[in-house]
Amino acid sequence: MFKNCAIMDEKALKEQITYMKEILNERQYRCYLGKTAISLGRGGLTKVARLSGASVNTVRKGIAEVKEPPSGIEKMQIRRTGGGRKSASKKYPNIEQAIEEIIDGKTYGDPEKVIHWTTQSLMSIAEKLRTGYGIEVSHTVVAGELRKMGYSKQLNQKMLQVGKAHPDRNAQFEYINRTAKEYLSEGEPVLSIDCKKKENLGNFKNNGHEYCHKKSPRKVLDHDFLIKELGSVAPYGVYDVDKNIGFVNLGLSHDTAEFAVNSIMQWWLHIGKETYPHAKRIYINCDGGGSNGSRLHLWKAQIAKFAEATGLEVHVSHFPPGTSKWNKIEHRLFCYISKTWAGQPLVDIETVIDLIGSTTTKQGLKVKCVLDTNDYPTGIKVSNDDFSRIDMERIGPFHDWNYIIRGFKKP
Numbered sequence: 001m002f003k004n005c006a007i008m009d010e011k012a013l014k015e016q017i018t019y020m021k022e023i024l025n026e027r028q029y030r031c032y033l034g035k036t037a038i039s040l041g042r043g044g045l046t047k048v049a050r051l052s053g054a055s056v057n058t059v060r061k062g063i064a065e066v067k068e069p070p071s072g073i074e075k076m077q078i079r080r081t082g083g084g085r086k087s088a089s090k091k092y093p094n095i096e097q098a099i100e101e102i103i104d105g106k107t108y109g110d111p112e113k114v115i116h117w118t119t120q121s122l123m124s125i126a127e128k129l130r131t132g133y134g135i136e137v138s139h140t141v142v143a144g145e146l147r148k149m150g151y152s153k154q155l156n157q158k159m160l161q162v163g164k165a166h167p168d169r170n171a172q173f174e175y176i177n178r179t180a181k182e183y184l185s186e187g188e189p190v191l192s193i194d195c196k197k198k199e200n201l202g203n204f205k206n207n208g209h210e211y212c213h214k215k216s217p218r219k220v221l222d223h224d225f226l227i228k229e230l231g232s233v234a235p236y237g238v239y240d241v242d243k244n245i246g247f248v249n250l251g252l253s254h255d256t257a258e259f260a261v262n263s264i265m266q267w268w269l270h271i272g273k274e275t276y277p278h279a280k281r282i283y284i285n286c287d288g289g290g291s292n293g294s295r296l297h298l299w300k301a302q303i304a305k306f307a308e309a310t311g312l313e314v315h316v317s318h319f320p321p322g323t324s325k326w327n328k329i330e331h332r333l334f335c336y337i338s339k340t341w342a343g344q345p346l347v348d349i350e351t352v353i354d355l356i357g358s359t360t361t362k363q364g365l366k367v368k369c370v371l372d373t374n375d376y377p378t379g380i381k382v383s384n385d386d387f388s389r390i391d392m393e394r395i396g397p398f399h400d401w402n403y404i405i406r407g408f409k410k411p
Contacts, residue, residue, distance in 0.1 A: 014051045021052070027065070030054075034062025088141045098133045099125060099145060122146075169320040171397040176285060176317050180241065183283040183315075189276050190241040190283045192329040193264065195255050195291060196248075196337070199352070201230040203345045233352055235337070235369075236263035239329040240275070246333040246367040247271055248356050250349070253376040260291040261302035266370060268310055281313035287327060288318040294400050297382040304390045308407040318401040336361055 008016070013036075020032050033052055037044040037059050045063070049056045088095055102125055122139035129135040129142070180190045204224050226232060234251040236259060247270065249263035264284070272279070286292045292299055307314050319327055341355040349371060356369040391409045396402025 010047075010051060017048070017052045030058060030062040031065050032062070033059045034064070034066045037063055038066065088135075088137050088145060092135045092137070094133070095129070095135055095137070095145060096149060098129055098135060099142070099149065102128045102132070103151075168398040168401075169323070172317070172320050172401055173323075173326075175396050175402065176319075179283060179315070179317065180285070183281070184242050187276070188279055188281055188283065189272060191264070191267070191285065192239045192241055192327055192332070193260070193284060193286045193292060194237055194324075194327055194329050194334070195260065196235040196237060196334050198232045198234050198255070199346050200224065200226050200232045201346055201348055201352070202227045203347050206341060206343055206345050230348070233346075233349065234259070235352075235356065236260060237329050237333050238264060238267040239333045240271070241328055241332075243275060244332070244363060244365050245271060245275075246329075246337075246359070246365060248337075248367065248369040249372050250353060250356070250369055251372045251374075251376070252349075253372075253374065254378050255291045256376040256378060256380070257291050257293075257296050257299035257302050258380070259372070259374075259376040260299065261306050262372065262374065265306055265309070266372070268306075268312075270368060270370060279312060281315060283315045283317070285317050285319070285327065287324040288321060288401065289324075292318075294318040297387045298380055300390055300392065300403075300405060301382045301386065303405045304392075304407055307405050314405045316403055316405070317396065320401070333359075333365070333367070336365060337367070 017033070017036070021029055024032060033048050033054060037048040040047060045056060045059050048054075049059045052059070092098075122142045125146075126137060126139045126142045129137060183190050203221050205221075231252060234253075234255045236249045236251060236255070238247040238249070240246075247263075247267040249259075249266045251259050251263075253259065272282075288294045303314050303316065306312075324330070337356055337359050340359040341352075344351075344355065346352050346355075353369045353371060356367055359365065359367045389408050391406040393404045393406075394400075394402065395404060
C-alpha cells in the first residue's frame with residue numbers, strides 16, 4: 001500500500017487517508033501519516049498534512065514514531081475517546097464574546113459580503129484576552145477562533161468614500177439585489193459592466209511573477225512611457241452574473257459611451273443572443289461615472305439605439321458614488337485577468353487577447369475577448385431634442401440611478 005503512495009494522484013491519496021482515519025486508532029493513524037509522508041519523499045510532510053487536515057507537527061511525530069517505534073507500556077497506550085487538550089471554546093465558553101468586544105470598532109466590511117476583517121495583531125488580542133478576561137490562549141488559538149468567527153487579516157484597500165455616504169446608498173443596494181434576483185428567476189440576463197484601466201502595449205514591466213530559469217529574469221524597459229507605434233488598449237468588460245461568463249471588447253481608441261454600448265452589443269452578438277434566445281429584457285449594473293455614467297446623455301442615447309437594434313428592454317442601475325469596488329465585474333472578472341497576465345509584459349495586441357481569453361477560475365469562469373478597431377471620437381453631444389426622443393422610464397429609489405430604456409419614442 002505504501003509503495004503506491006508516491007504514484008497516486010492527490011484525489012486518490014486523500015480518499016485513502018480518509019478511509020484509514022476511520023479504521024485506525026489515533027496512534028496507528030499518526031504512524032500511517034508518517035509512513036505515507038516518508039514514501040512520498042521531498043515535500044511529503046506538507047502534502048500529507050494538507051490532504052489529511054492534520055497539523056505538520058502531528059505528521060512529523062508520526063514520522064518519528066515510524067523511525068523509532070515506542071516499546072513497553074508506552075507502546076500499549078492509546079488515548080481514550082475524548083482525551084487530549086480541550087478546545088478553547090470548551091475551556092473558555094466566553095472566548096468568542098471576549099474577542100468580539102476586543103476588536104469592536106476595529107473591524108471593516110462592505111454591504112455585499114458577510115465577511116469581516118480585523119486590523120489588530122493576534123499577539124495583541126491574545127494579550128488583551130489574558131489581562132482583561134483571564135483567558136490564557138496562544139496567538140495561534142486566537143487565529144483559529146477568528147477564522148471560525150469569519151474574520152481574516154487583510155491589507156489596506158481603497159474602499160472608503162470621501163465625505164458622507166449618499167442617503168439613498170443602502171436603498172440602492174437593496175434595489176439592485178432585489179431586481180437582479182427577479183431577472184435571474186425569470187431567466188433574463190443580468191450583466192455587470194465596466195472598463196478596465198488602459199494598458200500601454202510594449203515590453204513594459206507588469207507587476208507580478210513568472211517562472212524563469214534561476215537568475216534569468218525577463219528584461220523589460222526601464223520606463224513606462226507610451227510607445228505611439230504600439231499604442232494602448234482599453235479592455236471593456238461585460239460579465240454575466242448567472243452564467244459566470246466574461247466578455248472583453250478590446251478597444252484601440254477612446255473609452256466613450258459609444259464604445260461602452262458597442263461593447264454590450266458585441267457581447268450580445270457573440271454570446272448573449274445564443275445564450276438567451278428568448279430574452280425580452282436585460283438588466284445592467286454599472287458605475288455612476290466614466291463612459292457609462294448616470295448623467296451622460298450620450299450613454300442613454302446609445303442604449304436606446306441598442307434597444308432599438310435588439311428589441312430588448314434595457315434596465316440600468318448605477319452604483320452609488322464611492323462604491324464602484326462592489327461592482328461584481330471587479331472581483332469576478334477583472335481581478336482574475338490581472339492575475340493571468342501578472343508578470344508578463346503586454347508586448348502586443350495578440351498577447352493581450354490570448355491572456356484575457358485564457359483566464360479561468362476553479363469556479364469555471366470562461367472569458368472571450370475580441371478586438372474592436374473602431375474609432376470612437378470624443379466630444380460628441382446629444383441635443384435636448386434628441387434626448388427627449390428617448391423612451392425612458394425612471395424608476396427605483398433614486399431616479400438618476402435607475403431607469404428602463406425601450407428605444408426611441410414613436411413620432
